[in-house]
Amino acid sequence: MNFETAHHAFINKHLELRSSERRGRLERGHGHGEKLFLQKVWWPLYRNFEYLHPEYEIIDWRKRPYFSDFAYLPGSLKFIIEIKGYGPHVRDMDRQKYCNELNREIYIQTLGYRIISFAYDDVSEQPELCQYLLQTLLNRYQAQKQPVQRTVMAESEIIRYILSSPHQSVSPKEISLHFQINHRTSVKMLKSLCHKGWLQPIHSGSGQRIHRYALVAGSVGYFA
Template identity: 35%
Template sequence: MDMTFEVNYGHWLDTQIKNYKGERKRRLIEGHGHAEKLFTEKIWYPAFHDFDGLHAEYEVADFRDGSRFLDFAYLKDGLQLAIEIDGYRTHSAEISRWQFSDSLMRQNHLIVDGWKIIRFSYDDIKEKPRMCQQLLQQFMGKSLLGRKKVSSAEIFLQREVLKHASSLQYHIRPSDVIDLLKIKKRDAQKLLHSMVTKQLLLPAGKGTQRIRCYKINPEQPSSLFVQQ
């Protein structure tokens, strides 16, 4: 058991329970169950190492003038990300046609209101956690890179680049970062440039006008690119 996760998870959940009341508080106490904790333990925390910006059982206005609750919402740096966890039974024959239509319309209205939406099946969270982590990392890379305020997601992306660079038999190139994070060339170049500015990476090769490859700064501690 990862005691660091357990401590941070407990503090994160307790803080939310104390700060809210009504239906959301009830859902946090009674509805935040096995699947939700498994997502935080196997997907979110290994990917970002904190819960900054993540909210459970987040209440949003419903298009029928009521309220709905998202399994998770990430709200930071102007980003609105809804994360939903779906069990198999949610989409099986047990769901009515009205419920199915209502679910689709609910998602459509979230998109109209400016939300990004990522859905995970319980089976993928349990059986393919690394795939789910990478999807979130790639989403954060595309959504948050280039913003003025450095987020925990960007810090993680920098760590991923360092880990990947340490595993290569050659100096890392922008194309390697593009393949790793599934981001555009200009975003990969911005990320690498910011890492050079922070002295995490150093230019490598003979080029002086254009940097074509990079190497890890040997003066940086190795703990920076070892996943905790």
């Protein structure tokens, strides 16, 4: 099934489930920016719209309805996704409207939702960046579908540790101390990551001895 067919079925399904203002809001509110997000960001990642709800209604603390662009509700997890354009709504916003906007976001999070906001310009011009950021975030909350070997999990933790270091590099001694493993094991794991293309060795001044290991540019998406 291609995107246009899947998108048409997705919207029609939700229209059939709604009536009155909730139906009207979906007909009026699901516009170009929302469809572009689905086409350029969501569909390339997941190839379905399962657990996704367009123009999702939430009642705020003032008992007023608020319609988010999307809600993603897989199981007990709750995410709100917003596509924000830099238009008159933002440029002409006064202080009270700005306060209300922030207060609403905080209130929505008190209800157990995690808010994910994307700029329309990024969705349009940098969809790959949006894909990476979205997948990185959701992967931290959702269990992987396939069993994960302990070695892979350990390697992922090493990558995350290196990402948090000032120079994004590490020595075998640092790994040994941080993860409480022996030196031989730390060297073995670091060499394994080099073999897989995630790390590269940094040699000492003489060029004979490996001093540290650094991340290879562009390799960290695998561990998100």
